Amino acid sequence: MFCYQCEQTAKGTGCTKIGVCGKQPEVAALQDLLIHALKGLSLYAVKAAEKGIRDEKMDLFVCEAIFSTLTNVDFDPARFVALIAECEAYTKSLKEKTGLDLAGPSCSCAGKSQAELVAVGETLGVMADATLDADVRSLRELLVYGLKGLAAYADHAAILGQKDPAVFAFIYEALAATLDNTLAVGDLVGLCLKCGEVNIRAMELLDAGNTGTYGHPVPTSVPLGAKAGKAILVSGHDLKDLELLLKQTEGKGINIYTHGEMLPCHGYPELKKYDHFYGHYGTAWQNQAKEFDAFPGTILMTTNCIQKPKETYNDRIFTTGLVGWPGVAHIGDSKDFTPVIEGALACEGFAADTDKGTVMVGFARNAVLGVADKIIDAVKGGAIRHFFLVGGCDGAKPGRNYYTDMVEQIPSDCVVLTLACGKFRFFDKQLGDIGGIPRLLDVGQCNDAYSAVRIAMALAEAFDCGVNDLPLSFILSWYEQKACVILLSLLHLGIKDIKLGPSLPAFISPNVLGVLVENFNIAPTGTVEEDLKAALG
Ligand code: FSO
Ligand code: SF4
Numbered sequence: 001m002f003c004y005q006c007e008q009t010a011k012g013t014g015c016t017k018i019g020v021c022g023k024q025p026e027v028a029a030l031q032d033l034l035i036h037a038l039k040g041l042s043l044y045a046v047k048a049a050e051k052g053i054r055d056e057k058m059d060l061f062v063c064e065a066i067f068s069t070l071t072n073v074d075f076d077p078a079r080f081v082a083l084i085a086e087c088e089a090y091t092k093s094l095k096e097k098t099g100l101d102l103a104g105p106s107c108s109c110a111g112k113s114q115a116e117l118v119a120v121g122e123t124l125g126v127m128a129d130a131t132l133d134a135d136v137r138s139l140r141e142l143l144v145y146g147l148k149g150l151a152a153y154a155d156h157a158a159i160l161g162q163k164d165p166a167v168f169a170f171i172y173e174a175l176a177a178t179l180d181n182t183l184a185v186g187d188l189v190g191l192c193l194k195c196g197e198v199n200i201r202a203m204e205l206l207d208a209g210n211t212g213t214y215g216h217p218v219p220t221s222v223p224l225g226a227k228a229g230k231a232i233l234v235s236g237h238d239l240k241d242l243e244l245l246l247k248q249t250e251g252k253g254i255n256i257y258t259h260g261e262m263l264p265c266h267g268y269p270e271l272k273k274y275d276h277f278y279g280h281y282g283t284a285w286q287n288q289a290k291e292f293d294a295f296p297g298t299i300l301m302t303t304n305c306i307q308k309p310k311e312t313y314n315d316r317i318f319t320t321g322l323v324g325w326p327g328v329a330h331i332g333d334s335k336d337f338t339p340v341i342e343g344a345l346a347c348e349g350f351a352a353d354t355d356k357g358t359v360m361v362g363f364a365r366n367a368v369l370g371v372a373d374k375i376i377d378a379v380k381g382g383a384i385r386h387f388f389l390v391g392g393c394d395g396a397k398p399g400r401n402y403y404t405d406m407v408e409q410i411p412s413d414c415v416v417l418t419l420a421c422g423k424f425r426f427f428d429k430q431l432g433d434i435g436g437i438p439r440l441l442d443v444g445q446c447n448d449a450y451s452a453v454r455i456a457m458a459l460a461e462a463f464d465c466g467v468n469d470l471p472l473s474f475i476l477s478w479y480e481q482k483a484c485v486i487l488l489s490l491l492h493l494g495i496k497d498i499k500l501g502p503s504l505p506a507f508i509s510p511n512v513l514g515v516l517v518e519n520f521n522i523a524p525t526g527t528v529e530e531d532l533k534a535a536l537g
Contacts, residue, residue: 001017043179053098063155073324107120146485148482166201222280222359225357230349231350233292235262241300260421261445265277298317305479318331379471386472395502
């Protein structure tokens with residue numbers, strides 16, 4: 001196997017024996033085969049679209065299939081075998097509908113066993129073509145990883161009924177482009193930035209889905225302790241799964257807790273209205289083994305990031321949606337969470353109330369821009385000197401204390417906006433307020449990056465300047481491919497001087513890095529002191 005798509009890749013270069021995430025070589029090979037097959041399908045889908053042939057079911061399948069290969073989503077080989085077969089069936093159908101027989105990837109997988117498919121996949125990895133130009137490989141992979149993030153957001157949006165054919169069309173176009181040997185470095189850079197642009201549309205759709213269905217988040221205090229009684233913990237990012245579970249547990253004497261990226265769900269009016277939607281438990285994804293172990297109820301994983309379950313909670317954890325772990329019970333499309341509920345009732349639950357304080361959530365675009373006048377006055381009057389967007393993913397590798405130290409050392413006349421699971425490094429710090437404006441504003445999940453972009457753009461408009469001219473610095477942490485596409489979106493918007501850590505992606509070649517530095521002045525995080533000095537001039 002060879003995989004270097006995430007930040008924790010082995011030795012900072014690539015996982016070759018087994019994934020640091022727990023991905024087995026068989027699954028890596030099946031994922032490579034699936035991506036290969038999706039590229040082949042995309043060649044046909046592009047031609048089919050030219051003939052006016054579209055298939056929304058196929059569009060959604062493609063998003064789900066790509067999302068399944070994102071880090072920490074699906075570790076179950078059997079699920080990939082099914083996805084590969086479905087991809088082949090769609091390709092065959094498009095072949096017939098278009099009457100074309102295109103040269104390109106075809107897997108001829110029908111009737112092959114899992115082991116045979118693994119053997120095919122082993123020949124198709126990132127490094128399969130040793131002669132490929134290093135910069136072309138780097139940009140093709142950057143594009144594929146950007147597409148993984150884009151597909152994830154498009155899938156989240158589609159679940160809430162928000163779809164745009166232009167997003168699906170780009171996914172096909174870009175996947176097909178990774179097979180085009182005539183594309184040079186400049187073309188591929190352009191496609192990566194286009195991926196960032198299309199992702200803004202996908203995130204706009206997701207924002208419309210979230211706020212249209214559950215209302216605009218409002219500032220909400222969330223308990224970090226527990227309430228005596230039976231309990232279910234919901235992790236991942238999916239608001240609809242949470243809502244369905246809240247409905248199915250009403251009146252059952254079970255309290256629902258969020259974990260990880262589900263924390264911001266407490267701010268949505270249509271979710272917070274449930275009395276048994278109690279509080280937040282635990283921190284970021286990489287601490288789950290310890291935290292799930294200690295949780296006295298059942299656990300539902302709705303999306304990434306799942307890690308290998310410990311035996312102590314293997315029978316208390318459930319997956320749904322695209323998440324999968326071999327041997328872990330999966331709740332399918334019925335979304336009948338009865339096993340999760342019955343499991344929780346059979347667990348002991350929390351014996352007593354515990355108080356661990358609270359955190360505030362719900363500072364998405366509507367809430368922040370609702371007090372825009374106050375913020376603008378505070379900036380003009382000098383009460384707020386600078387904004388820092390300290391956002392992105394958390395992770396297990398050392399070096400991430402930088403983000404905690406950064407937030408602690410940001411001067412008291414500055415405001416910190418945050419989003420995604422990286423916030424768990426500092427989410428419970430009491431930073432106080434500036435004239436009633438909290439100094440720590442939790443915009444939401446990584447899925448809410450659109451909200452942060454809208455806040456930045458509204459401030460730029462109010463000050464009649466560009467986003468780069470605002471007193472605003474981007475201090476980002478990355479881990480997986482949603483973060484890759486958000487970065488591409490920020491680059492598409494022309495945002496400069498981003499600090500990215502805790503390490504730069506292994507798949508970025510020195511020349512590609514050079515292009516990014518030259519055009520966007522992006523830089524790895526340095527020391528807190530240096531980066532603060534640079535930001536505050
Ligand atoms: Fe974190 Fe995982 Fe949300 Fe990611 S839980 S790391 S960027 O999947 O999606 O922020
Ligand atoms: Fe390694 Fe990350 Fe790939 Fe997992 S997803 S195999 S940790 S590079």
